[in-house]
Amino acid sequence: MAVAPLLAPPVRARLVVSKPPTARVRKRISTLATLSPPQRSTVDWVKETASFFEKDSRPIMLFDGVCNLCNGGVTFVRDNDRNRRIRFEALQSEAGKKLLRRSGRAPDDISSVVLVEKDRSYIKSEAVLKIMEYINLPFPQLAFFLQFVPLFMRDFVYDNVANNRYAMFGRSDSCEL
Template sequence: MTNWPDDDVILYDGVCIFCSRWIRFVITRDSAHIFRFTPIQSDYGTRLAKAFGIDPNDPDTNAVVHGGVARMKSDAALTVLSLLPGWGWTRVLFAVPKPLRDAIYGVIARNRYRIFGKYETCFVPDSEMRARVLE
């Protein structure tokens, strides 16, 4: 786990349709506006990715910084879900061994473009999201 000065930031692949839907899912449920977002393709996102050892040209994970610590793969997804209203029950999934959780996450991550598709450029967020995007 790596430290980062900004907290509650989600790093995602901005050209990945599945990843963009994940961000929209979070925004619609994040009534307290806890999270901010950055596409890996932005300057800020690229710096963040490199700090975490993620290849910005071939990302295989999203990441979230929470409590000053970067979490990746299944830890990132479960951390975000567990902080959303009504989704706290997902904390029980941390009991599933991390290698198994990350293996399932990896299958989805490696096949996300083939299964869900890819935008030609980063998707353009609506005005509500734009206020929460770090670039």
């Protein structure tokens, strides 16, 4: 018994050539291509804020001055920092805005607590863990264990609380400091 070879039907490809862009489109493309990149700040914010650490090398905790949760956090840290190892500054203050820029954040970004040390800055859950290392027992030990929780999970929880902090805890008219 002879087996007939399987033949596939011939495939016909169609080549579609698009029309070249019109002069109007070319003009728009060339206009977009000639836009200059956004101007970067030429200010060296580390040097600009170096005076904050000349006489006092303690880290600075930046917090939302009108957030009741944040103000409660400052009170908690202050009560549990017997050696006064952390300083505080509202994000809305002029010094806070300069320190935000030093940390690579926008000066009007009040979405996160920031801990600024002389050589480094921490944001979100990393800032909270670092602050816990500075205050009294048992918080440094708790921070040690929490560092093993992946950063994306810690920041997910942090962002959910931060995004709803006014609804859950309210706002005050002014900073308590």
